[in-house]
Amino acid sequence: MVSFSNFRTLDPETADLARELVENADRQRSSFMSFMSLWMGFNGWMESVTGADHDAAMITAIAENRRATDAYEQLMQDDDFKRRVLAFSELWPVVNVRDVRQKLGRDAFWAQERDDLFDRCRREGVKMQPLGWADRDVPTWPQLLRVIYCVRCNLFHGAKSPQHGRDRDLVRRSDRILRQFIERSRCFEWTD
Numbered sequence: 001m002v003s004f005s006n007f008r009t010l011d012p013e014t015a016d017l018a019r020e021l022v023e024n025a026d027r028q029r030s031s032f033m034s035f036m037s038l039w040m041g042f043n044g045w046m047e048s049v050t051g052a053d054h055d056a057a058m059i060t061a062i063a064e065n066r067r068a069t070d071a072y073e074q075l076m077q078d079d080d081f082k083r084r085v086l087a088f089s090e091l092w093p094v095v096n097v098r099d100v101r102q103k104l105g106r107d108a109f110w111a112q113e114r115d116d117l118f119d120r121c122r123r124e125g126v127k128m129q130p131l132g133w134a135d136r137d138v139p140t141w142p143q144l145l146r147v148i149y150c151v152r153c154n155l156f157h158g159a160k161s162p163q164h165g166r167d168r169d170l171v172r173r174s175d176r177i178l179r180q181f182i183e184r185s186r187c188f189e190w191t192d
Contacts, residue, residue, distance in 0.1 A: 002065050004190035007048045018044035022182055025175070031168070032155065035175035039152050042178060045188055059149050063142035071185035072141035081180055088173040089139045091166065093118075094147050096127035097154045114166075148174045 007015060021041030028034040043058070050061040062068050075081045095118070100108050103124045108117060121128065129150040130143035139147075151174045182188065 002049050002061050003192055004049050005192045007045055010048055031172040031175050035171050038175060038178055063145045069141045075184055084177055085139055088177060091170055093128040093133045094150045095121050099127040148178055
């Protein structure tokens with residue numbers, strides 16, 4: 001059960017740390033560092049409001065939350081935000097790199113062209129987000145959040161490189177969209 005008021009009752013230093021991580025994200029020298037800082041602050045907020053003890057439960061609770069969904073749908077009325085989300089979705093689906101390594105080998109990304117790799121990932125049942133994605137769909141809040149989380153996991157586990165154009169785009173777009181969601185929804189200020 002999500003309780004947004006939980007964030008307000010945290011130890012003030014803990015809540016301030018989450019806010020500072022978000023505020024300091026735009027001062028980082030790269031979108032990779034910015035996204036890491038931003039995600040850590042957002043993750044702290046999610047843990048507080050959901051009370052979940054692992055990431056998957058936090059993501060599910062926030063993805064399925066009506067208030068978060070309403071905030072996202074309201075933001076999608078803004079042309080700039082919607083344009084960013086649709087451009088991001090052109091890079092979907094995003095594979096789970098750990099699963100690729102387990103099922104296809106550590107060299108899978110270098111041994112094959114992208115289209116061939118994605119075909120093989122589908123055949124081998126590699127995990128990817130969002131589930132059931134079709135080109136030209138308009139992303140839902142749960143799809144968007146789960147893709148951003150997949151990008152986060154791939155980055156935090158060493159599977160994103162600033163030298164790779166697609167990786168740069170995925171991280172940069174995740175960073176910008178999540179930042180806009182946090183800032184414009186003012187979710188850190190929500191109460192029950």
